[in-house]
Amino acid sequence: MTPWVLKKVIETDWAEQAEFCAACLAVVDYVHSTQELSHLTFGKIRRIVKNETKIDLSERDLVSLTAYLCRDDLSVLQVGFEFLDENEEIFPLSKEDISRAERERSLPHPITGDMIEDFKDQILIFFEPGERIER
């Protein structure tokens, strides 16, 4: 999907909600125009939207915006996960790791292998450009 088509799709989807549309487009512009972008947190995305549009998204709207921009046909963003251990060390995790942990209700520590039951507090979420983003 070209940037022009992508913007038209977003404008059509959010035709009745101008603010949310502007917030989505601000993130799209940022992703398209920023080189070597790899680690967007919810906080960073909120700041981008605030800087570009003055819109202060609620956390719930921030979730909706990221879910929307991860939509399979838009693929502006894709989700990534990391594990933060008790020593503040960070380890990358795949979606398969998360899925398995959800099913088995515990996550093996990436180094020690110890099973962690309350793992969801230690899983950090970030976003990176989707596979089909053209820059």
Next chain:
Amino acid sequence: MSDSNLKTLAQLEDVIGSGEKGAQPNSIKQFTACDFQEILEGFYETLDDCLEDLSTGPQYVQPDHVGEDRVTFFLTKMLKRSGFAVERDERAGNPDLVLSWKKHSWIGEAKIYKGPAYLLEGWLQLTTRYTSGTSRQSNGGLLIYFYDEDALSASQAWQQKLQAEQESISVSRCHLDELSFRTTHPHRKSGLPFYVRHSFALLKHDPKDRSGRAQK
């Protein structure tokens, strides 16, 4: 400048589960799913939220000459905004709703409820015309727009009709919603199991109170 406290999977689950009024329906599985089955479970959660939204304003989706299309139009718009790649097709001979994810698709057939015999036509369209039954197209849904009373009895009658008409079908309850149910049967083309979720949108608008009657 405001930042966000939203950082972890646990916090994301809390925000999605907060039930904030007016928020776009979402599921945690949109973020964590690694295969189509998990995406589909998230889609069903979101679909139910959208159907619930529609049922809170049934006066806007009453049946008219466009039949199922008005409801499907609104539903498609809601699902797209929630982050699902769905497309609607009004042309005769085409499925009403298609969800795509990578190379997989889910096909939805929408029908206004006019009794089990009428639903059977939708079922046959879904299972013998619109789907191949291959592993990339092994799931579908029957969206039943219900303008009558007592959806539970209608759901039970539809289950009985299916069991009478379709050999080797297994019926199971759906953990997401009491009126919905799921079926599995061998697809006629592929012979592989084909999974269908049958869900109801309650759209009867017949208020009995004085102000409701006046607004009808």
